[in-house]
Amino acid sequence: MSDLIGLRALYAQTAHLYEQAVVPAFGPLANDLARWVLRCAAAHRRATLHDPFDALDEALPVNELHTELGTLTALDLGTGTGLLARALSPALGRVIGLDVSPDMLRVAQRAAPGNVRLLAADLHHLPFRRGAAQLIVSSFGLNASTPKKAFRAIARVLRPGQGVLAFQEWAAEDDVRATIDRTLQAYAPPDIPGLDEALRNFLDAPSPWNEQLQFSEDFYQMLKETGFDLVWAREAHFVTVHLPSIDALLNYRFAWPMRRFTLEAMAPQARAAFLSDVRARLAAFANADGSVDWAPSLFRVFATM
Numbered sequence: 001m002s003d004l005i006g007l008r009a010l011y012a013q014t015a016h017l018y019e020q021a022v023v024p025a026f027g028p029l030a031n032d033l034a035r036w037v038l039r040c041a042a043a044h045r046r047a048t049l050h051d052p053f054d055a056l057d058e059a060l061p062v063n064e065l066h067t068e069l070g071t072l073t074a075l076d077l078g079t080g081t082g083l084l085a086r087a088l089s090p091a092l093g094r095v096i097g098l099d100v101s102p103d104m105l106r107v108a109q110r111a112a113p114g115n116v117r118l119l120a121a122d123l124h125h126l127p128f129r130r131g132a133a134q135l136i137v138s139s140f141g142l143n144a145s146t147p148k149k150a151f152r153a154i155a156r157v158l159r160p161g162q163g164v165l166a167f168q169e170w171a172a173e174d175d176v177r178a179t180i181d182r183t184l185q186a187y188a189p190p191d192i193p194g195l196d197e198a199l200r201n202f203l204d205a206p207s208p209w210n211e212q213l214q215f216s217e218d219f220y221q222m223l224k225e226t227g228f229d230l231v232w233a234r235e236a237h238f239v240t241v242h243l244p245s246i247d248a249l250l251n252y253r254f255a256w257p258m259r260r261f262t263l264e265a266m267a268p269q270a271r272a273a274f275l276s277d278v279r280a281r282l283a284a285f286a287n288a289d290g291s292v293d294w295a296p297s298l299f300r301v302f303a304t305m
């Protein structure tokens with residue numbers, strides 16, 4: 001069972017920085033996912049979807065899909081500040097962004113277009129009747145869940161014969177992240193006061209998602225077991241995110257409280273030494289103009305009910 005108190009504590013400490021520090025990194029990933037989901041969903045409705053990873057009609061602007069998808073309601077699980085919900089909203093009738101963190105939803109509310117509704121709920125217990133949903137999506141919103149329980153809850157509310165689940169999640173850890181975390185460990189003080197008990201317990205707890213879903217085949221098998229019909233899952237570097245500087249990359253990584261509190265707990269001299277060291281190490285990943293192209297390894301999954 002996922003730790004909802006810990007999750008809320010984590011995102012209470014992240015929400016105020018999310019749009020400014022995380023969205024520059026996650027925005028291009030969510031936008032690309034939205035385009036892919038909409039094209040696949042339209043092809044699925046036309047019964048012309050043979051493989052969602054085949055080249056689809058890339059030229060078709062997302063707005064034009066509104067003619068085909070304008071009556072659809074999508075449910076965005078772990079919507080956070082509503083990034084994916086916003087990207088999908090021009091093409092769909094309505095998007096419901098669901099999240100367990102009231103702090104993230106408060107930020108989402110500020111930027112929500114008129115056809116985006118927000119709902120505070122746990123994705124393991126979706127508050128919808130059986131078969132109510134046609135399209136369920138998620139961008140990095142499922143990885144704190146207990147996967148079998150989450151997929152069962154999703155399968156229950158998807159409409160048989162028409163329902164689609166499409167999402168992306170993290171695959172292998174990238175070298176940039178490993179470099180930052182290894183360097184941070186070398187400078188971390190023994191006491192990190194910002195990390196309270198709820199957060200510490202959450203961070204120390206095992207992750208059933210990461211343990212049970214390590215390869216594309218694991219997604220395929222678990223989705224089949226939980227009642228899905230056609231399932232495609234692929235691991236790839238689907239998107240390259242262009243960040244203007246190494247500091248933009250650090251801002252994104254340090255928006256997460258475990259790293260931010262570790263940095264804040266360092267004495268000023270140690271902090272300056274850490275920052276200089278990590279910037280020097282990350283220079284290996286930067287372009288000549290100091291910008292960084294970040295292409296994380298992702299899983300993308302498209303499954304029908």
Ligand SMILES: C[S@@+](CC[C@H](N)C(=O)[O-])C[C@H]1O[C@@H](n2cnc3c(N)ncnc32)[C@H](O)[C@@H]1O
Pocket residue numbers: 002007011026030077078079080081082083084098099100101104121122123124138139140141142144145
């Ligand atoms: C990494 S953020 C991703 C947010 C957004 N989808 C994006 O791409 O920016 C993960 C979000 O999933 C939410 N979440 C995690 N587990 C959840 C659960 N069991 N029920 C509802 N929301 C959950 C978190 O509160 C958080 O806002």
